[in-house]
Amino acid sequence: MTEAPHTQQPSRGSKFIKDMGVYAIGNIGSKVITFLMVPLYTFFVHDTGEFGYYDVCLTACFLLMPFVTLNLRDGAFRFLIDAPSDAVRRGVVNMVVRTLGVNTLLTLVIAAAIAIIHPVAYLWYTVALLLSISLHEVLSQVMRGLGHNKAFVAVGMLTALLIGLLSVVCVAALGMGVKGIFVANILARLLALAIVEARTGLLRRHLAAHVDMARIAREVVRYSLPLLPGSLCWWLTGSSDRWFIMYYLGLDVNGVYAVAIRFTSILQTIALIFYQAWQETALLQYNSPDRDNFFTKMLNGYIYILCAILLGYAFMLKMNYGWLVAAQYQSSLAFIYPLGFSAITFAVVAFFDMGYQCAKDTARTLPAIVLAAVVNVVLNVVLTPRWGVWGPIATLIATNGVLVLYRWHDMKRYMRLTLSPRQLVPLATLVVGAVAFYTLHWLWADALAMTMLIAVALGAMPAQLRNDLLTPILSKFHRSTH
Numbered sequence: 001m002t003e004a005p006h007t008q009q010p011s012r013g014s015k016f017i018k019d020m021g022v023y024a025i026g027n028i029g030s031k032v033i034t035f036l037m038v039p040l041y042t043f044f045v046h047d048t049g050e051f052g053y054y055d056v057c058l059t060a061c062f063l064l065m066p067f068v069t070l071n072l073r074d075g076a077f078r079f080l081i082d083a084p085s086d087a088v089r090r091g092v093v094n095m096v097v098r099t100l101g102v103n104t105l106l107t108l109v110i111a112a113a114i115a116i117i118h119p120v121a122y123l124w125y126t127v128a129l130l131l132s133i134s135l136h137e138v139l140s141q142v143m144r145g146l147g148h149n150k151a152f153v154a155v156g157m158l159t160a161l162l163i164g165l166l167s168v169v170c171v172a173a174l175g176m177g178v179k180g181i182f183v184a185n186i187l188a189r190l191l192a193l194a195i196v197e198a199r200t201g202l203l204r205r206h207l208a209a210h211v212d213m214a215r216i217a218r219e220v221v222r223y224s225l226p227l228l229p230g231s232l233c234w235w236l237t238g239s240s241d242r243w244f245i246m247y248y249l250g251l252d253v254n255g256v257y258a259v260a261i262r263f264t265s266i267l268q269t270i271a272l273i274f275y276q277a278w279q280e281t282a283l284l285q286y287n288s289p290d291r292d293n294f295f296t297k298m299l300n301g302y303i304y305i306l307c308a309i310l311l312g313y314a315f316m317l318k319m320n321y322g323w324l325v326a327a328q329y330q331s332s333l334a335f336i337y338p339l340g341f342s343a344i345t346f347a348v349v350a351f352f353d354m355g356y357q358c359a360k361d362t363a364r365t366l367p368a369i370v371l372a373a374v375v376n377v378v379l380n381v382v383l384t385p386r387w388g389v390w391g392p393i394a395t396l397i398a399t400n401g402v403l404v405l406y407r408w409h410d411m412k413r414y415m416r417l418t419l420s421p422r423q424l425v426p427l428a429t430l431v432v433g434a435v436a437f438y439t440l441h442w443l444w445a446d447a448l449a450m451t452m453l454i455a456v457a458l459g460a461m462p463a464q465l466r467n468d469l470l471t472p473i474l475s476k477f478h479r480s481t482h
Contacts (some may be wrong), residue, residue: 029113037167038262042326044171045178048255054178055258056246057122059239061130066231067421069133072096073141075224076355079216080145081283088471089146091216095208096142098194098210104131136189142190144276146238146474155196164189226363229370241392244380249388257389259325260332263317270309271347274302279354286358292416300420302351308425308457311433319443337437338393345400351409355414368406373397425460429453 045051066073076096082468111127114120117373136159144152170180197203245254278298285294309390317324321333356365376399383391411417436449 034468037164038259039324039326040167040171041181042259042329044175045181046326046328048253048328049251050178050255052242052246052251052253052255052258053121054181055254055261056242056251057126058129059235059242061126061133062239063232064130064234065134065137066228068107068130069138070099070103070221071224071227071231072099072220073137074227074357075139075220076138077145077279078223078283078360079220080142081147081280084143088216090206092145092220093142093203095217095220096138097203097207100135100138104134107131115223122178122182123150125179125186128186132186132189136193139197139203141194143196143200146202146206148200148202151196151200153200155192158192158195159188162191223360223362226366229366232373234259240376240380241396243292244384245389245393248384253389256329256332257335259329259393260335262342263336267306267310267313267340267343268347271343272349274305274347275350278302278351279357281352282358295415296417299348299351299417300423303348303419304426304457304461305424306347307430308454310337310340310344310451311429311453311457314433314437318437319446334388334438335393337434338397341434342393342396342400345397345404349400349403349407350420352404352411359414361414364410368410371406372403375399375402422460426457429457437442456460 041051041091074093080089083092107127107130112124115123120126132134136155140152143155166184166188167181170176170183174180176183201420242254242258245257282295285291288294317335317336321330325332354366356362377396377399379395380392383394385391387394408417433449433453434447436453441451
């Protein structure tokens with residue numbers, strides 16, 4: 001009996017690594033193109049205020065998306081991933097498509113009323129972006145929930161490629177400025193969905209004129225609706241910083257800050273790759289007999305990877321920032337390291353959130369998120385006028401810290417997780433790395449500091465992570481050289 005967990009571990013670890021590889025193909029490709037768009041946007045959108053306003057509009061879209069979709073992005077995937085029959089899958093897909101159709105019409109009516117009452121700059125561009133993001137996020141998750149990860153990855157890669165191509169055409173060639181950014185992002189998402197659906201027919205195969213979806217619809221709604229207040233609080237926690245910067249410091253400052261956020265999104269993408277692969281593995285392994293041990297090993301390995309990546313990424317970016325970003329956006333470099341740290345703490349919060357999803361107990365997510373939202377708003381109001389951009393950055397770190405502590409304690413009702421003492425080593429290197437990042441001003445010194453810090457972090461690599469990652473790589477290298 002005691003050997004069972006050990007014999008199961010390699011297959012679970014290898015499946016998780018394989019899933020990460022699949023999601024990495026789609027996500028990294030998309031973020032590389034997004035990364036390349038930052039120089040394009042900064043060189044062709046000369047007005048930092050215009051770029052700052054686009055960033056505010058984009059942030060508003062992510063605020064409103066859960067209400068337009070009723071959080072079916074999460075609910076559809078959760079009920080499709082382990083659906084017991086085709087009838088249930090058809091019920092979920094039909095419910096999702098019909099709900100999106102009705103909510104799209106309602107959104108257009110509300111937007112028309114706003115346009116009549118009080119004209120808003122770029123209103124219809126923003127509405128079109130909101131609807132395209134909503135359809136893209138929900139329907140791609142439906143494809144993933146149906147077990148077609150390749151279609152899910154294809155949508156992500158096509159979207160990124162089309163954003164890149166259309167941005168070059170609209171922003172650089174046609175000189176449309178911010179309007180070009182809107183158009184590229186809207187058309188890319190809709191075209192990617194249309195192309196993948198035309199090739200695979202995934203949604204068509206599950207749609208039906210007459211299908212009994214009443215019972216499953218109630219279950220999905222019961223799962224998804226408690227996430228709505230949480231989504232609002234998540235937005236306050238992670239995205240409201242742009243609004244406080246705009247209000248207290250102006251759109252020009254927000255435009256500079258938005259560039260730093262774009263670069264930080266690379267770290268968020270790496271965390272997203274892990275989250276997507278981990279979501280499948282966690283849901284399937286939640287009832288395994290050695291759950292606590294398995295989840296603990298995953299947590300420790302995850303924290304290590306995040307720390308090592310932040311160190312390497314921040315210093316590499318610092319050494320190349322001069323040619324990546326236009327002169328008027330250069331000051332954003334100072335925000336990269338703390339925003340990166342905020343991103344990895346948020347990733348740890350997302351890891352803990354998986355316990356609620358596994359138990360289908362999403363209502364319990366709300367108290368912590370409400371607490372975090374209150375902390376976020378209060379600190380932003382107090383710190384932004386006094387500290388400038390550093391106020392929202394400090395607020396993000398403090399808010400995520402509150403969430404990590406709360407989630408760590410609350411997870412005890414679902415599983416027992418422990419943090420390895422060896423994890424203190426990579427965490428300590430982050431502190432030392434921050435000092436080096438801000439005090440060193442020579443290329444060779446930055447390169448030396450990065451090398452030394454990552455070497456120290458490698459010495460603390462968890463044994464399980466070494467076995468799952470390094471051992472297969474070294475064995476393949478050994479076979480190829482012999």
